[in-house]
Amino acid sequence: MLNRRLITFLALSFVTVVFFLSDLALGSIHISLREIISVIFGKGAGGINSEILLNFRLPKAITAVLAGISLSVAGLLMQTLFRNPLADPYILGVSSGAGLGVALITMASAFIPAAVTGSGWAMILAAVAGGSLVLLLVVGVSFRVQSAVSLLIVGIMFGTIAGSLISVLQNYSNPDAIKLFVMWTFGSLSAVTWTYLQALVPVVMLGLGLSFFLKKRLDGLLLGENYARSLGISIPQTRFLIVIAAGLLAGGITAFAGPIAFVGVAVPHIARGVFRTSSHKILLPATMLCGALLLLICDIITQIPTYTLPINTVSALFGAPIIIWIILKKK
Amino acid sequence: MPQANIAKQYIMSILTTQQLSIGYSKKGKTTIVQSELDLQLIGGELVCLIGPNGSGKSTLVRSLCGLQNPLSGNVFIEGQDVSKISTAERALLIALVLTDKVEIENTTVEDVVAFGRHPYSNWWGNTSDEDVIRVKDAIEMVHLKKHQFKLLNELSDGEHQRVMIAKALAQDTPIILLDEPTAHLDLPNRVEIMMLLHRLAHDTGKAILMSTHELDLALQAADRIWLMNDDQKGVITGIPEDLVFNGSFNRTFESKSYFFNASNGNFSFNYPLTKKVWVTGDKTRLYWTLRALARAGFKVVQDAEISIEMTNSNWKIQDEVFYTIEELLAKLTRL
Numbered sequence: 241m242l243n244r245r246l247i248t249f250l251a252l253s254f255v256t257v258v259f260f261l262s263d264l265a266l267g268s269i270h271i272s273l274r275e276i277i278s279v280i281f282g283k284g285a286g287g288i289n290s291e292i293l294l295n296f297r298l299p300k301a302i303t304a305v306l307a308g309i310s311l312s313v314a315g316l317l318m319q320t321l322f323r324n325p326l327a328d329p330y331i332l333g334v335s336s337g338a339g340l341g342v343a344l345i346t347m348a349s350a351f352i353p354a355a356v357t358g359s360g361w362a363m364i365l366a367a368v369a370g371g372s373l374v375l376l377l378v379v380g381v382s383f384r385v386q387s388a389v390s391l392l393i394v395g396i397m398f399g400t401i402a403g404s405l406i407s408v409l410q411n412y413s414n415p416d417a418i419k420l421f422v423m424w425t426f427g428s429l430s431a432v433t434w435t436y437l438q439a440l441v442p443v444v445m446l447g448l449g450l451s452f453f454l455k456k457r458l459d460g461l462l463l464g465e466n467y468a469r470s471l472g473i474s475i476p477q478t479r480f481l482i483v484i485a486a487g488l489l490a491g492g493i494t495a496f497a498g499p500i501a502f503v504g505v506a507v508p509h510i511a512r513g514v515f516r517t518s519s520h521k522i523l524l525p526a527t528m529l530c531g532a533l534l535l536l537i538c539d540i541i542t543q544i545p546t547y548t549l550p551i552n553t554v555s556a557l558f559g560a561p562i563i564i565w566i567i568l569k570k571k
Numbered sequence: 572m573p574q575a576n577i578a579k580q581y582i583m584s585i586l587t588t589q590q591l592s593i594g595y596s597k598k599g600k601t602t603i604v605q606s607e608l609d610l611q612l613i614g615g616e617l618v619c620l621i622g623p624n625g626s627g628k629s630t631l632v633r634s635l636c637g638l639q640n641p642l643s644g645n646v647f648i649e650g651q652d653v654s655k656i657s658t659a660e661r662a663l664l665i666a667l668v669l670t671d672k673v674e675i676e677n678t679t680v681e682d683v684v685a686f687g688r689h690p691y692s693n694w695w696g697n698t699s700d701e702d703v704i705r706v707k708d709a710i711e712m713v714h715l716k717k718h719q720f721k722l723l724n725e726l727s728d729g730e731h732q733r734v735m736i737a738k739a740l741a742q743d744t745p746i747i748l749l750d751e752p753t754a755h756l757d758l759p760n761r762v763e764i765m766m767l768l769h770r771l772a773h774d775t776g777k778a779i780l781m782s783t784h785e786l787d788l789a790l791q792a793a794d795r796i797w798l799m800n801d802d803q804k805g806v807i808t809g810i811p812e813d814l815v816f817n818g819s820f821n822r823t824f825e826s827k828s829y830f831f832n833a834s835n836g837n838f839s840f841n842y843p844l845t846k847k848v849w850v851t852g853d854k855t856r857l858y859w860t861l862r863a864l865a866r867a868g869f870k871v872v873q874d875a876e877i878s879i880e881m882t883n884s885n886w887k888i889q890d891e892v893f894y895t896i897e898e899l900l901a902k903l904t905r906l
Contacts, residue, residue, distance in 0.1 A: 456696035460689055462678075464671045466638060471689040471742070472662030516677045521696070 245515055245522060252514075252529050259536040263301045264293060267543045271297075296430065303432040303440075304539040305532040307497050308507070310444050310489035312531025313451050315504030316511075316523060317486045320458045321479065322388045325566060328504035329490030331392055332483065333374040333399035335499040338491065339425065340402040341370025346421045347413035363424065364436070367495035374398050375487040382479050388465065391479075426550030427498035429539055440496050447488035451524060454481055458520040500535075500552055502559020507531045509566055534558065585745045585778045586612035586635065591644035593627060593634045603642060604630045608806055610797065612746060612778040617769045619789035620782040622799030622806075623824065628782040631799070631806075632750050635780070636665045649745060662690035666739035668749040673735065678723050680734050684709050687741030709740040712774075713767060729760030736767065740775070747771075749781035753788070761785060765792040786824075787837050790815070798823055844870035848903065852881035860886070863896045867903065877906060 264276050271289050279290045280298075314329040322331070329335070345366040381394045410418055432440065457478045460468040465475050490504065511526040512518065535551075538558060542549040592606040604627035612618060620628050633639040635646055637653050646653040648664045656664075666687065673683070687709065688702040710719055713733040718726065726734065732752055739747045749768070753761040765785070769792045772779040780797075783789050789796065790811045798807040798814055800823050807819050814820055820831040824838065832839040848869045850860060860881060861871065879899070880887040886899045893899040 453694065456689065456692065456694055459696065460686065462675045463673055463683075463686060464669075466669050466671050467667065467673070467686075469638060469658055470636065470662060470665070470667040470669075471686060472657075472659035473689075474658045512676060518675045518678050519682070 245517075248514060249526070249529065252533065256529060256533045256536065259533060259540065260301055260305065263304065263536050263540050264297045266540055267292075267297065295434070299432055299434055299437055300430045300539070301536065302437060303429045303497060304535045306440060306444050307429065307493045307500055308503060308531035308533070308535030309528045310447060310493045310531075311500060311503040312507035312511075312527045312534075313448065313524065314486040314490040315506075316508040316520075316527045317451060317454075317458070317482050317489075318504070319508055320461050320520070321482045322392050323461070323464065324389075324392065325509065326505060326563065327392065328502075329486050330399065330499070330501070330504065332378050332395040332486065332490075333397075333402060334371045334487055334490045335494045336399035336402035336406075337374030338367035338371035338494045339499065340405055341366035341368070341373075342424050343406045343409050343421050344370075346424070347409045347417040364439075364495050368491065370402070371487065371491035371494060374402065375483065375491065379480055379483050382483060383476055388479075424498050425552070427500045427552035427555075429497055429535075429551055430548075431498070432496050436496050440492055443488055443492035447485050447492065448528075450481060450485035450488070454478065454485065455520045455524060458482075459518075462518055498552065500555050502556050502563070503531060503535060506559040506562040507534055509562060510534070583613050584611040585614050585649060586610075587647045588635070589645045589647070591634065591646060592642040593630050593639075594642050595630075596642060601642060603803060605799070605803055605805060606642075608644070610806060610808065612780055613795075614745065614778050615772055615776045616778060616794040617772040617792060618778070618780045618795045618797055619793035620780060620797040620799060621784070621786055621789050623801050626799040626801040628799055629750055632748050632780070632782055636667055636748050637661050638667075659690060662742070662744075664744055664746060666742035666744045666747045668732070668735045668739050668747070668752050670750050670754060673723070673731075675723055679720050680710065680715055680723065680726070680737075681706060681719050683723060683734050684737045684741050687738040687743075690742065705741050705743060709737040712740055712771065713737045727760075729756055729763060732756065732760075732764060733767070736764075736771075740771070744777070746778045746780070749779070751782055751784070753783055753785055761788060765789075768792070769794075786820075840865070842866060842868060844868055846870065846903075847872045847875035847877070849873055849875040849878045850881065851878065852887075853883045854881075855883060856881050856886075860896070863900060864903075867900050869903065877903070 261273060261276060265271050265273060269289070269292060271293060275289055276293060279293050311329065315327070318327040318329055318331055319325060321327070342363055345362055377398055378391070378395050382391050385391050385394065410421070457468070457473050460471050460473045461478070463471070468478075469475055493500065507530050508523070508527050511523055511530045514530065515522050515526045517523060535555070538551060538554045541554050542551055588608050588610045591608040591610070592603060593608070594604040595602045608631075620631065622628055630639065634641045635653070637658075640654060651660075651664070653661060653664075675683070684706050685698070685702070688698065688705060689696070691702065692698060710716055713736050715730065715733055715737060718730060723731070723734070736749075736752070752768075753764050756764065765788050768779050768781060771777065772794070793811055796809060796811050796814055798819055800807070807814065807823075809819070815833050821833070824831050827841060829838045829841050842865050844865065846869045848864060848871060850857070850864075850871055860879075864871065877888065884894075886893045888902060891902065893902060
């Protein structure tokens with residue numbers, strides 16, 4: 241049993257590496273594998289191809305891997321916490337909060353100095369602030385609300401409020417500002433440069449570390465909160481830590497790459513299906529691997545047309561059928 | 572009771588409550604369900620908690636194990652105040668079997684029983700040799716050895732409940748609390764679970780407390796009964812038969828439509844008995860004949876005008892012979 245899983249894991253890892261290299265090679269300009277290897281190992285420096293690789297494709301591929309890992313693990317955390325197969329980080333309202341922050345920066349810019357709105361960091365900081373604010377509200381509620389289902393509904397309500405506020409802002413904005421905001425909602429992996437990666441990587445690492453630290457408690461939660469408590473797991477503390485971990489992972493990615501839908505809800509189901517387990521010891525790495533692979537595939541698909549498709553659209557095309565399949569299978 | 576006896580019982584008891592009041596407190600409004608309870612659980616005994624719906628059985632179970640805070644008073648387990656110890660410490664003292672549905676995909680019986688070892692492992696959940704042995708023993712104790720590697724969703728309801736009991740055993744605590752473990756089970760499985768719990772209490776020396784609606788089964792299986800009365804009238808404890816003889820059951824389950832039948836430990840319907848009849852003869856058919864007569868509204872009195880004579884194969888009224896109760900009742904309604 242363990243051997244079968246190990247073989248699956250190694251095979252998937254190999255496929256992921258292949259797709260990572262393909263992601264680097266494919267695009268409007270084709271770059272050969274030999275060239276990629278020599279650039280990565282610092283040999284063939286110089287030239288337009290190495291420029292594209294190092295400053296554009298490599299950070300984009302790394303972001304795809306990070307986003308796939310983060311959103312999928314955040315989805316797994318949410319599904320275990322809420323014992324709901326359709327829960328994902330967006331349930332917490334993280335992306336709506338981030339969206340509200342970005343909407344304020346792009347569309348209410350009349351009230352904010354141009355120097356602030358002009359830089360990329362402003363958008364990221366606004367997204368982080370908005371996402372964190374909603375997250376803090378949800379965490380605050382989590383101490384007062386007994387059932388996980390109620391918390392789920394509260395998260396959805398916060399998301400709805402943020403969404404409505406965005407609509408209000410759009411109503412009063414000029415078309416250029418609305419377009420800037422809509423572009424952000426499409427999600428973009430290429431917006432993440434090396435500079436941004438330096439901030440994103442620690443956030444993701446912290447979230448992942450926390451997730452692995454919670455492994456045993458996550459397993460315990462599978463029995464339901466009452467049984468988990470009878471096994472010595474402190475529910476308020478665990479719930480708090482899970483929300484923080486999911487917030488770091490999903491909030492961080494949303495802030496830098498925009499909202500990327502469906503990965504969070506779909507990938508944990510793929511991992512459960514492939515590895516046939518509910519144990520988080522296996523599910524956490526499996527989800528990371530499947531998430532990275534899925535988003536690399538999505539990123540490659542976005543480059544197939546002559547102009548680049550929004551990543552959010554492609555991931556939704558993958559995710560939605562999976563959700564339908566889950567519902568049909570449950571019947 | 573002499574002083575020495577009380578002291579001895581106190582030492583033997585694993586769980587003790589002192590002036591325990593249970594209920595709910597919401598927005599400053601307090602609803603007391605039961606108050607001033609002084610209860611004890613003794614090792615090696617199966618105790619059944621019974622009482623009418625709404626008397627607070629689940630509230631008591633939840634309060635004893637710390638899932639809910641008592642309104643006042645204390646629960647002591649092996650000398651430690653339950654409300655003053657951490658969730659992790661409590662997990663070493665009480666194991667639970669709840670009515671919560673457990674559905675986990677791709678998870679075997681062994682995996683679920685191993686959850687019982689959680690309180691003993693480190694943050695990552697590494698299993699020790701002792702964990703492996705305890706899990707194996709627990710599975711054997713509930714007779715699930717051959718289903719060890721079966722998936723949880725392949726089990727029957729009765730087997731599923733035995734898995735949860737095995738999980739509680741693996742937790743290796745002095746006390747196991749079960750909230751209606753026989754609900755949703757058919758009669759053979761209910762009897763099986765009761766017998767199992769009785770045997771486990773005696774074999775392991777654990778104190779096992781279960782709440783249940785199965786009065787007749789509880790009377791047979793329990794070493795001791797906690798009889799909970801509604802309207803905050805407290806909990807009466809005792810050996811089942813003593814509670815039958817002193818009329819406690821009758822008082823607790825008092826109703827116009829049924830009564831506690833002390834002769835068989837069941838509830839009997841309280842039919843309005845307007846007509847009179849007398850029954851003599853062979854006693855083997857007495858119980859079922861009386862039941863049918865009561866349903867038809869007949870009271871059995873010695874000076875009745877109608878007299879039924881029972882033999883071991885039929886019934887007689889004067890010289891007329893009836894071979895079924897149906898014929899007999901038809902005749903009686905015609906009279």
